Amino acid sequence: MLRRSLAILAVLLLYGGPAAAQSQTVQSQERTAGAGEIDFGVRVASDLGGIGRYQSFSDPRTGPTLDRFRYTRTRNNWIFEAAVDHAGYRDQRYAASVERPGKVKASFEWNQVPLWYSGVSISPFTEESPGVFRLSDAAQAAVQGGSTIATAFAGSIGTVFDTRSRRDIADARVVYSATRNLDLSASLRSTSRTGAMPWSASFGFSNAIELPVTVDTRTNDVSTAAEWSSGRGTVRVAYDGSFFANAVDTLVWDNPLRVTDQTHSSAYSAGNGSSQGRLSLWPDSSAHTFSASGSANLPARSRATAYVSVGSWLQDAELVPHTINTAIQPIPLPRDTAEGEARIVSMLYRVSSRPTPTLWLSGQYRLYDYDNRTPHFAVGQYVRLDGNAATSATGGSEAFDLTRHFVDLDASFTPLRFVAFRAGYGRESDDRTYRVFETTVENTVRASVDSAGLSWGSARLQYDYSKRTGDGLDEQVLSDIDEQVSLRQFDISDRTRQRVSAILQVSPSSVVGFNASLAVGREKRPAAAFGLQDNDLTSFAVGLDLMPGERVNAGVSYGFENLTTLQRSRQADRPPPDPSFFDPTRDWTTDLNEDTHTWTASFELPRITDRASARFMYDYVHSTARYLYERAPNSQIAAPQQLPALANDFHRASADVEYAFTNRVALGVGYRLDKWSVDDFGRSAATLSTPLIPAFVNVLYQWVPYDIHTGFVRLRYRW
Numbered sequence: 001m002l003r004r005s006l007a008i009l010a011v012l013l014l015y016g017g018p019a020a021a022q023s024q025t026v027q028s029q030e031r032t033a034g035a036g037e038i039d040f041g042v043r044v045a046s047d048l049g050g051i052g053r054y055q056s057f058s059d060p061r062t063g064p065t066l067d068r069f070r071y072t073r074t075r076n077n078w079i080f081e082a083a084v085d086h087a088g089y090r091d092q093r094y095a096a097s098v099e100r101p102g103k104v105k106a107s108f109e110w111n112q113v114p115l116w117y118s119g120v121s122i123s124p125f126t127e128e129s130p131g132v133f134r135l136s137d138a139a140q141a142a143v144q145g146g147s148t149i150a151t152a153f154a155g156s157i158g159t160v161f162d163t164r165s166r167r168d169i170a171d172a173r174v175v176y177s178a179t180r181n182l183d184l185s186a187s188l189r190s191t192s193r194t195g196a197m198p199w200s201a202s203f204g205f206s207n208a209i210e211l212p213v214t215v216d217t218r219t220n221d222v223s224t225a226a227e228w229s230s231g232r233g234t235v236r237v238a239y240d241g242s243f244f245a246n247a248v249d250t251l252v253w254d255n256p257l258r259v260t261d262q263t264h265s266s267a268y269s270a271g272n273g274s275s276q277g278r279l280s281l282w283p284d285s286s287a288h289t290f291s292a293s294g295s296a297n298l299p300a301r302s303r304a305t306a307y308v309s310v311g312s313w314l315q316d317a318e319l320v321p322h323t324i325n326t327a328i329q330p331i332p333l334p335r336d337t338a339e340g341e342a343r344i345v346s347m348l349y350r351v352s353s354r355p356t357p358t359l360w361l362s363g364q365y366r367l368y369d370y371d372n373r374t375p376h377f378a379v380g381q382y383v384r385l386d387g388n389a390a391t392s393a394t395g396g397s398e399a400f401d402l403t404r405h406f407v408d409l410d411a412s413f414t415p416l417r418f419v420a421f422r423a424g425y426g427r428e429s430d431d432r433t434y435r436v437f438e439t440t441v442e443n444t445v446r447a448s449v450d451s452a453g454l455s456w457g458s459a460r461l462q463y464d465y466s467k468r469t470g471d472g473l474d475e476q477v478l479s480d481i482d483e484q485v486s487l488r489q490f491d492i493s494d495r496t497r498q499r500v501s502a503i504l505q506v507s508p509s510s511v512v513g514f515n516a517s518l519a520v521g522r523e524k525r526p527a528a529a530f531g532l533q534d535n536d537l538t539s540f541a542v543g544l545d546l547m548p549g550e551r552v553n554a555g556v557s558y559g560f561e562n563l564t565t566l567q568r569s570r571q572a573d574r575p576p577p578d579p580s581f582f583d584p585t586r587d588w589t590t591d592l593n594e595d596t597h598t599w600t601a602s603f604e605l606p607r608i609t610d611r612a613s614a615r616f617m618y619d620y621v622h623s624t625a626r627y628l629y630e631r632a633p634n635s636q637i638a639a640p641q642q643l644p645a646l647a648n649d650f651h652r653a654s655a656d657v658e659y660a661f662t663n664r665v666a667l668g669v670g671y672r673l674d675k676w677s678v679d680d681f682g683r684s685a686a687t688l689s690t691p692l693i694p695a696f697v698n699v700l701y702q703w704v705p706y707d708i709h710t711g712f713v714r715l716r717y718r719w
Contacts, residue, residue: 025027034719035070040064041668041714054674055116059090067714075103090114090166104302106174117163117198121699123212124156124256130214131248131281140259140275148697149256156296163699165195165211182228186584189221198701201253201279201690204385207271209253210698216247217282233296242287250320252278257695261327267387274325274386283317283338302353315340323383331389334396335379350683358414366406370398393481398434405429430492437492466501482575484528494527505653513545533566533589541598553604560594571637580636581598587632588640594625611660621650644681651675658716666716672707 043065054060069084078100085093091114097107125133135156143150173187199213225238258275267273291309299305317338322331350364377397384390410424426444448462470492475485488494501519523535543557566591572581580586598621605614624647629640656670681687683703690696 010686025510034071034073037068037716037718038066038070039714039716040066041712043710043712046473046709053116053704054676054708055114057091057115059086059114060708060710064088065712065714081444092231104174104175104176107172109169109171111169111171113167113169115165115167115195115197117165118699118701119160119162120702120704121161121163121212122157122159123699124153124697125211125253126158127214129149130216131212131251133251133253135254135256137259140254140256143257144259145370149697153697161212163196163198163701165193165215167193167199168193181230182226183554185223185225185227187221187223189223190218192218198699199251201251202271202385202697203257203274203277204267204269204271204387206269207214207255207257207695208693208698209256209277209695210701211251211253212699213281214248214250217245218336219244219513231297233294235292235294236291238290240287240289240291244282244285246282246284249281249283249317249436250278251281252276252324256697261325263325263327263388265388268390269387271385271387273327273388274323276324277386278320280317280320280323283315285313285315285317285340287314288312291342298351298353299407300353300355302351302355304351305348306350307348309344311344313340313342313344322381322627323386325386328383328389331381331383335375339375341373343373345369345371359597360412362602364406364408364559366404366408368404370402372401374399376547401433403431403522418451418453420452422446422448422450430491433489434477435492436474436477436489436626437470438474440468440470440492442466442468442495457504457509459505460501460503462501464497466497468493468495468497470494479576484530484570484581488525488528490525490528490532493525496524496526498522511546511548513547515541515543515545517541528568530568530570533568534564536564538562551605551607553606554602556601557599559596559598563592565592566590583636585634585636588635588637589630591628591630592625593622593628596623612658614655614657616648616656617652617654619650619652621648623648644679646681647677647679649675649677665716668712668716670712670714672710672712674706674710677705678703
């Protein structure tokens with residue numbers, strides 16, 4: 001990969017090379033100028049075997065580095081620019097552009113983004129073909145005959161492997177100025193993702209499976225536009241298309257509990273029905289959007305803008321049968337393909353005006369309409385988790401539709417030179433189908449006072465209040481699916497929200513700067529007997545900056561955040577008419593309390609001497625969280641086992657010293673510490689080997705702590 005990257009770099013360097021091969025006479029007739037910077041060296045990182053999530057979106061391996069390259073060349077009114085970052089590694093990036101100002105500009109970028117999940121993955125599954133995962137038939141038969149999974153599959157688990165994927169993004173753009181007022185543009189962005197990712201593939205509550213599912217997808221995004229502009233306004237028309245393709249669109253995997261198929265009434269819970277499972281992965285799809293927008297300058301220092309778009313979402317993938325379990329009588333599908341279609345209409349209209357120097361007004365209206373045109377998919381019988389057939393409570397698919405209206409009005413009044421008063425009102429109205437509320441309306445009012453431009457600094461205080469109410473409540477929808485009728489889904493439930501925020505910046509002199517901020521938010525859902533009740537946030541931060549001279553800069557800051565939520569539920573043995581379903585003594589709550597503390601410090605010496613500089617930085621984040629389960633008075637349910645507290649500690653420290661031998665050449669050395677410790681039951685080794693789930697086969701995707709020390713030496717050359 002490094003050799004290939006250096007070859008690409010050579011091509012970028014040679015782009016402007018022909019001028020050097022021309023005669024001196026020709027060169028003297030041309031205006032040619034070039035400048036650039038290259039940063040290369042060696043990086044050494046320790047403890048790569050336990051690198052943990054440090055490399056989630058990067059590639060920090062030890063080796064030679066070409067960490068930064070920049071090149072600019074101007075010739076005969078043409079400007080060429082090239083850039084390279086992290087050449088030869090999984091997070092490398094290459095970019096180049098050529099421009100003739102006022103006429104044409106073209107650019108291309110190649111960007112790689114790695115996503116690393118786990119370096120301690122193990123699995124008894126083998127991939128027979130893309131998307132098909134098999135277990136040993138002998139091991140399946142042994143478990144079906146009474147052996148434990150640990151015993152039967154002990155010899156089937158192979159070597160430890162990485163679970164990772166990577167995105168490769170190619171982005172090409174061109175803008176052509178056909179006339180002084182007309183620009184034509186086009187772009188193509190192609191994103192491929194390959195590799196594997198952890199994927200849940202359950203057979204039931206007692207049979208949870210996790211696989212390193214194969215990922216092989218590509219998304220091509222195309223955009224074309226024509227834009228006309230003048231002193232009076234602008235007009236733009238455009239087409240945007242997105243095309244998604246998945247090379248592995250079906251997942252098939254073996255059941256560790258069964259080698260032969262069977263079915264019974266509780267197979268979906270025990271997970272011991274089918275010998276294998278099957279489900280659809282992401283289907284091929286496309287989206288097409290045509291849009292028009294424009295703006296116009298109006299009298300009284302006013303401006304109006306408008307945007308209208310019409311889009312179509314299409315998906316017509318072949319449908320898989322209800323089940324792969326041969327012990328269940330096949331259930332006919334009402335059609336062979338999805339025939340999925342939705343029409344999207346979006347609009348935005350905005351007017352802003354400043355009729356007097358002290359008054360500013362703004363108003364806007366937005367519309368988003370999602371019209372689901374997918375034909376009804378009738379389902380009388382369906383199969384639960386490939387275990388057993390059941391009767392559908394809804395009779396098939398429900399065509400979810402949404403129409404959303406936004407209105408926003410704002411006004412700002414500046415009676416004094418350095419003080420502005422601002423007030424605003426917003427209204428969001430949503431009409432939905434197949435939700436417990438047919439419509440919801442949220443009204444928001446906001447007010448703020450700002451003081452800026454003062455000799456000592458600036459300040460701001462803002463208050464926001466919003467209230468959401470629903471109409472057309474249909475509790476029968478919840479009853480039909482055996483839910484508590486007083487459950488309220490958090491995204492559409494009645495809600496009040498209040499928020500107060502303040503920002504203060506003080507600069508008593510050019511040497512010292514102080515800043516502080518505070519925010520308090522409260523959410524209440526008074527009509528929700530079950531579900532999310534409260535969601536509150538409190539945060540504040542303070543910072544101090546010191547700039548005693550050209551040779552020293554320093555800063556330190558501290559931030560704190562507290563998040564709390566309260567959720568209420570009821571434990572019932574059976575759905576209605578079982579008495580436990582209606583018994584309030586079986587209520588229980590989940591109370592979450594999370595605190596996060598953040599410290600940062602920096603110390604810079606931009607001019608230790610005329611040739612030397614240094615920079616030191618330190619970040620520390622400490623976060624704790626606790627789930628507390630509580631029961632109703634006189635509770636009829638057993639005392640819950642409280643979960644252990646969660647904790648995260650993150651340290652990052654760095655030191656970077658550079659010495660310039662000349663104006664062109666500089667040598668840098670540096671050190672960086674990245675340390676993360678975590679105590680999280682969700683992804684701990686104890687949870688992933690829990691005896692509470694009889695069949696729990698996973699890839700051991702864990703939160704693994706890391707303690708990484710990285711040193712580097714680099715040489716920077718400018719020309």
